[in-house]
Amino acid sequence: MELASAASADVTWPSWVLVVAAVLVPGLLLAGPALRSRYPGAWWLLCGFPAVAFRVVQTWRPLMAGCGLAVSRRPALTVVSGLVGKGAPPPQPRVPRRGLIRPTSGGFVLLVRLLPGQVPEHFVKAAPAMAESWQVHAVRVTSWKPGIxxxxxxxxxxxxxxxxxxxxxxxxxxxxxxxxxxTGAAWVIDLRRVPHWLIVGATRSGKSTLINALVAGLAPQPVALVGIDCKGGMELSLYEPRLSALATNREQAVRLLTALVDLTLDRMSLCRAAHVRSIWGLPDKERPIPVVVIVDEIAELFLVASRNEKDEAHAAGTALIRLAQLGAALGVFLVVAGQRVGSDLGPGVTALRAQLGGRVCHRVADPGTAEMALGDLNPDALKAAQAIAPEQAGTAVLASGDGWERARSYLITEADAEAVAAEYAHLTPALSELHVEP
Incomplete structure (x- = not known):
């Protein structure tokens, strides 16, 4: 009796699978457009990803062979002699072994082990062919570890x-x-992890939009925002209700930067007295408030037309470099932005650039600015930044010691950022030591 029941279960189980599949697949096809528009993440996991994964599996071997990434198992003469002598089919070439295809929020990720003699650049060149074969928007290949x-x-x-x-x-x-x-993931700027940033971009490239998004995100937080805008405050004055200090010309900027250096040195003494290596080791009640310094149009700080301006530019550059060297552990963070950043502005700019670990490059008007922003970190990132078209406003290449990514900032208008700054004006800390006389 039990054997009969088991046999019956074995017979009905495949039938139930077929019935469920017959109901589920048409349902997904009918509901697909609505599901894709309202719940794109769910649609991708249920419909899009399985279809793309099937294409990857089916096309992997011919794709590798077509892109020159497959290797013959036997020398060519041996293969020919075998065909002539025995009429045997040619052996299948070895293809790179791929790992599991893991879905992401809007795509997938897989690891591939290289064959002997292959380098990652071979797969980078094959990326467009992969995207075409798998019918996806784009494929990007990076080195994961040696051999993978x-x-x-x-x-x-x-x-x-x-x-x-x-x-x-x-x-x-x-x-x-x-x-x-x-990749579809969120673009996050974490100043605790990468404390200092350089943001470059031509007019209408998205640089100001990125600063708006950064200010709008920092405004609700218990931090002090400090602005330096030597173009008369035309950009950063929008956020003045939320700024603890604002310098609108180079003379004011030098005084403000000097005050920030003094503040940093005071915090250093505080940490030394408490026997900790940074303010983050202090108790919450004793920890000084973090300070984020936003410098808009860095070139205005370094351009000189007289000896007096040269002294001011040197003083400003020296103070910025000291803040970049000391600030991360002492709660002072730099966000430096500009349309043009080059070595022609003086050696201070190059020295400052070396201290800014995070880089964001939008479309730029001259290749030297892109080279200054990304050239010392990653040549592939530099090529990607130079390929940004004028119509791709907001698109940027960001790089740090961890690698590089293409990204786009949210469209937050100046009016939106101004409204956020006014909404959280009551959170603006009063730092008397940073007061700047007009």
């Missing part, structure tokens, strides 16, 4: 129209989501 590459595919363009996420409360201290990465 990481393939990241994006099913759609996540940079086409990134949406500002709904945020509840101030979030993590000094951590702001400012846009979307090409």
């Amino acid at each position: 590459v990481r393939i990241v595919a994006s099913a759609v363009d996540p940079l086409a129209d990134p949406q500002v996420p709904k945020q509840r409360g101030p979030g993590h201290l000094l951590r702001v989501t400012v846009g979307a990465l090409e």
Whole structure:
């Protein structure tokens, strides 16, 4: 009796699978368009990813062979002699072994082990062919570890129209989501992890939009915002209700930067007295408030027309370099922005650039600025930044010691940023030591 029941179960189990599949697949096909528009993440996991994964599996061997990434198992003469002598079919070539295909929010990731003699550049050249074969928006290949590459595919363009996420409360201290990465993940600027940033971009490239997003994210947080805008404050004065100090010309900037250096040295003495190596080792009640310094149009600080201006520019550059060297452990962070940044502005700019670990490069008007921003970190990032078209406003290449990504900031208008600054003006800390006389 039990054997009969078991046999019956074995017979009905495949039938039930077929019935469920017959109902589920047409349902997904019918509901697919609505599901894709309202719940794109769910649609991708249920419909899009399985279809793309099937294409990857089916096309892997012929794709590797077509891109020159497959290797014959036997020398060519041996293969020919075998065909002539025995009529045997030619042996299948060896192809790089791939790992599991893991879905992401808008694509997938897989690791591939290289064959002897292969280098990651071979797969980088084959990336467009992979995207075409798998019918996805883009494929990017990076080196994962020696002998292994990481393939990241994006099913759609996540940079086409990134949406500002709904945020509840101030979030993590000094951590702001400012846009979307090409992989579909959130673009996060975390000043605790990468304390100092250089942001470059031509007019209408998205540089100001990125600063708006950064200010809007920092405004609800318990931090002090300090502005230096030597173009008369035309840009940063929008956020003045939320700024603890604002310098609108170079003379004021030198005084403010000098005061910031003094503040940093005071915090150093505080940490030394408490026997800690940074302010983050102090108790919460004793910890000084973090200070984020936003410098807009760095060239205005370094351009000189007289001996007096040369002395001011030197003093400003020296103070910025000292803040970059000492500030991370003492709660002072730099965000330096400019349309043009080059070595022609003086050696101070090059020395400062070396201290700014995070780099963001939008479309730029001259290749020297892109070279200054990304050239010392990653040559591939430099090529990607130089390929940004004028119509791709907001798109940027960001790089740090961890690698590089293409990204796009959220569209936060000046009016929106100004409204956020006014809304959180009551959180502006009064730092009397940073007071700047007009």
